Amino acid sequence: MSQGSSQPGPAAPHRVVVIVDENSNPFELSCAIEVFGLRRPELGRDLYDFSLCSPEPGTRMRDGLFTLTGVAGLAAADAADTLIVPNRPDVEVPRRPAVLDAVRRAHARGARLVGFCSGAFTLAEAGVLTGRRATAHWMWAASFRARFPAVRLEQDVLFVDDGDILTAAGSAAALDLGLHIVRRDHGAEIANAVSRRLVFAANRDGGQRQFIERPVPDVPDTSLAPVLAWAQRRLDRPLAVADLAARAAVSPATLHRRFRAQLGTTPLAWLTGERLALACRLIERGESRVEVVARRSGLGSAATLRALMRRETGLSPSEYGRRFGP
Known part of the structure; x- marks a missing residue:
């Protein structure tokens, strides 16, 4: 200069x-x-x-x-x-x-x-x-x-x-x-x-309820880790709670109980949070087309993406891109 x-x-x-x-x-x-x-x-x-x-x-x-x-x-x-x-x-x-x-x-x-x-x-x-x-x-x-x-x-x-x-x-x-x-x-x-x-989760789901002292069940629930990893590889595809339950080989009601016990949240809330996190990463890597981000993250429509981003980050997709994009 x-x-x-x-x-x-x-x-x-x-x-x-x-x-x-x-x-x-x-x-x-x-x-x-x-x-x-x-x-x-x-x-x-x-x-x-x-x-x-x-x-x-x-x-x-x-x-x-x-x-x-x-x-x-x-x-x-x-x-x-x-x-x-x-x-x-x-x-x-x-x-x-x-x-x-x-x-x-x-x-x-x-x-x-x-x-x-x-x-x-x-x-x-x-x-x-x-x-x-x-x-x-x-x-x-x-x-x-x-x-x-x-x-x-x-x-x-x-x-x-x-x-x-x-x-x-x-x-x-x-x-x-x-x-x-x-x-x-x-x-x-x-x-x-x-x-x-x-070596720590960027987004740890759940709340304090999962850590409050409670009796240990005689037969602990099976870990959700395999079904979570399976879903994270398929966020861009149609994926519902019923699909998660089928993958875990349990009923939707049982899946809800396990999510509540192990993560302190619901399957749908977890899935939506993972999709929004993916959408943010796509925008940060330079994808500016809102429809493409919504489709690749599994959120479906640009309107859904805009509403979720505004609610969770306080920014629209374009504002988020200007702030955190390449």
Whole structure:
């Protein structure tokens, strides 16, 4: 570029900052680092500018497992585009005022806020969840509702995306939410690449209900994995719930029960979600003809594709293509 050119340079990477506070959980911190903090040479670019910050020079992590030092001060939170708030197992202990003030400042200036597991308690303490949707680990649902009745807690989900505030239900659900954020920011193809490196499902079906403690059946249901893999290879063909049931050699009613028990969803909802994910990948790879995308993904009509994409991504197919296409 010649000197004096008025053309803008490349946009700065989205800045993700994690606040680490006393007794924070190392696992969720590691999830944030794995999803947002690693270099991505296989993609040819880094997706995020990532950093940690803490209100103290040394932060004692959960159960005194180790002390984290050498990270930025809490002022770094004021530069975050996405701020991941602290979480910890002792949810009844209030957060320190300086942390809550940092969360409030970030929210006031329009930063995206993320809470993993008990991080929803931090967000609620800061007052930014009032009247909003959120989730938290099922073990703490009753405590959360009692303390924060003005928050619309959704218990039977892995995560909640409420626009500028996102919450994950439990420790491993931090990965589900992290990949969802990558998908929202960079598209399904990039999210799939990140999930492959993690060796983790890009879209994990179901909700917390499948993890709540329940008696083990005497004869466990047969795994759905074979019929799911069979269906995923045939998404572009006419495929109904009855076809899935026939492939699994069970009745449709039995198939529904197994989907509910193992995935926490219905066969039709799973099939529609897989087809929409395929449609997104086709658009990201350069297919701009809506009718072709609808046909190759098995969604049938352009109208169905448009309605589903608008509902699930907030974008029309053309808008999605402009944002995530080649």
